[in-house]
Amino acid sequence: MNEPWKVDGLLLLVPAYNEEATVGQVVREIQQTLPGVPVLVVDDCSADGTRDAARQAGAQVLSLPHHLGLGGCVQAGYKLACELGYQYVIRLDADGQHDPRDVPRILQALLESGCEMAIGSRYIDGEHDYASPLRALGIKFFRLLLRPILGKVVRDPTSGFVGVNRTALELFARSFPLEYPEIEALVVLQRKAFRFVEVPCRFRPRQGGKSSITTLRAFYYLIHVLLGVFVNVLRYPSGRKRQKPSGEPLWNA
Amino acid sequence: MERLMDLLTGVSLVLIAAILVSVRRAHIRVEYSVSWLAAAVTLLILSRCEGFLMSLARWLGVGEPPVVILLLGAGIFLIVFFRFSLIISELKDANVALTQRVAILEYKLETLCEQQTGQGQKQAGDVRY
Numbered sequence: 001m002n003e004p005w006k007v008d009g010l011l012l013l014v015p016a017y018n019e020e021a022t023v024g025q026v027v028r029e030i031q032q033t034l035p036g037v038p039v040l041v042v043d044d045c046s047a048d049g050t051r052d053a054a055r056q057a058g059a060q061v062l063s064l065p066h067h068l069g070l071g072g073c074v075q076a077g078y079k080l081a082c083e084l085g086y087q088y089v090i091r092l093d094a095d096g097q098h099d100p101r102d103v104p105r106i107l108q109a110l111l112e113s114g115c116e117m118a119i120g121s122r123y124i125d126g127e128h129d130y131a132s133p134l135r136a137l138g139i140k141f142f143r144l145l146l147r148p149i150l151g152k153v154v155r156d157p158t159s160g161f162v163g164v165n166r167t168a169l170e171l172f173a174r175s176f177p178l179e180y181p182e183i184e185a186l187v188v189l190q191r192k193a194f195r196f197v198e199v200p201c202r203f204r205p206r207q208g209g210k211s212s213i214t215t216l217r218a219f220y221y222l223i224h225v226l227l228g229v230f231v232n233v234l235r236y237p238s239g240r241k242r243q244k245p246s247g248e249p250l251w252n253a
Numbered sequence: 254m255e256r257l258m259d260l261l262t263g264v265s266l267v268l269i270a271a272i273l274v275s276v277r278r279a280h281i282r283v284e285y286s287v288s289w290l291a292a293a294v295t296l297l298i299l300s301r302c303e304g305f306l307m308s309l310a311r312w313l314g315v316g317e318p319p320v321v322i323l324l325l326g327a328g329i330f331l332i333v334f335f336r337f338s339l340i341i342s343e344l345k346d347a348n349v350a351l352t353q354r355v356a357i358l359e360y361k362l363e364t365l366c367e368q369q370t371g372q373g374q375k376q377a378g379d380v381r382y
Contacts, residue, residue: 062360066352076353080360178349 006036009087009166010107013077014041014059015070016094020048022206023094027057030092033100040080041094044073050094070160071181075172078164082173090163095206098161102201106163109199116168116194117185119154120161120201134218142183142225149233150190154198157183161201168194177228180221184228191236257319258300265297285340288333295329 012030016023023041030039041054045067054061062080064073074091081089090106092098102120109118123139135158142157160182164172171192177184189196272289275281281289299306299322310318 060360062356064352064356065359066348068349068352072349072353075349076356079353080357083357 007088007107007111009085010037011081011084011086011089012037012039012100012103013074013081013089013091014039014054014094015044015073015077015091016041016046016050016054017044017067017070017073018046018048018050019094020046020050020053022096023050023059024053024057026092026094026096027054027059029096030100030103031058034103037103040077042073042077044068044070069179071176071178074181075176075178078169078176079173082169086169087166088163089169091160093160097204097206099202099204102161102199103163105199105201106161109197110163110165113197114195115197116165116171117189117196118163119156119159119196119198120163120203121156121159121198122201122203123155124198124200134215138218138222141222145226145229146183146186149187149229154186154196156198157186159201161203180225180228183225184232187229187232188236191232254303254318257322258303261296261300261322265293265300268293269297285337288336292329292333296326299325 014026027039027041039059040062041059042062043051043064045064051061051063062076064076078089088107088110090103092100098120106118106120139156139158143154146154146157168189269290272286272293276283276286306318306321310321313321315321
């Protein structure tokens with residue numbers, strides 16, 4: 001497949017909150033790398049010029065009238081994508097950490113594996129394994145925690161570089177974790193007997209702006225996600241039967 | 254003990270009065286005032302039942318009846334707070350859904366307007382030629 005991104009019904013979703021410094025560049029880079037693919041920036045009621053910067057760069061913008069946090073922001077994008085009939089949605093961060101050149105890999109994984117979700121992972125043959133020490137520690141912790149719950153290893157469970165197909169899109173449009181969605185979404189998928197696959201991707205340092213994650217917030221994140229995982233395990237009966245039994249990632253690069 | 258009970262009676266009466274005034278001025282909706290009124294009335298009744306509190310203290314093995322008042326007060330308000338947490342969670346879910354719906358409708362409206370503007374300009378151009 002020379003231009004695998006040229007499939008009908010692909011949307012690139014970019015949730016953004018106060019990312020005026022980088023969102024325009026991210027949109028332009030996507031358009032240069034993947035011409036013709038629609039880009040939807042979901043502005044989570046930013047206080048700066050994120051909305052205008054995204055519009056000027058040529059993206060469609062869904063503007064939330066009230067700040068919802070990452071999960072609510074992404075879910076709004078999923079809801080719109082679902083209503084507009086998109087078949088595949090791939091999410092990229094607005095801070096430039098995700099390389100649009102990896103989008104075809106994620107799409108290809110969705111198309112070929114038949115999985116409902118593909119996760120861009122910085123820990124499978126990643127050329128630039130960029131993560132702060134605190135984040136790297138958190139990733140290791142959640143990798144260990146999730147293994148018995150998910151029945152397989154997820155090397156980069158906090159990655160926001162994810163693609164979903166229509167089935168997962170419809171599920172997430174109905175129900176999606178509100179604050180820190182990545183890990184909880186994995187648990188929800190697993191409990192619903194959906195499958196996911198990890199794909200090696202390049203991650204880069206933030207291209208600008210400032211991360212909202214402080215040490216205190218990291219601690220809150222830890223508690224919140226732990227509780228969220230626990231609640232989702234209780235809420236949904238196990239759907240492990242459809243998961244591939246192997247502990248290895250499905251992706252073979 | 255007697256002075257403490259009188260104080261509790263006073264606090265309960267003030268709380269009831271404050272709730273009723275707030276409801277009358279529409280600062281609290283009636284459905285959300287019920288928990289507070291129930292809590293205040295319960296405290297008022299307890300503050301006038303010294304014998305009951307003494308029996309309860311003996312049954313619980315607490316030496317001092319004022320501790321029982323403290324425990325009951327804390328228990329009542331925990332229930333009230335829990336109920337409000339449920340209400341707040343429900344309201345937050347509704348707010349999120351509404352916010353998302355408003356944004357999506359606004360997006361669709363803008364898209365529709367842009368399409369109509371584009372068609373209008375095209376028709377104007379056709380007439381000109």
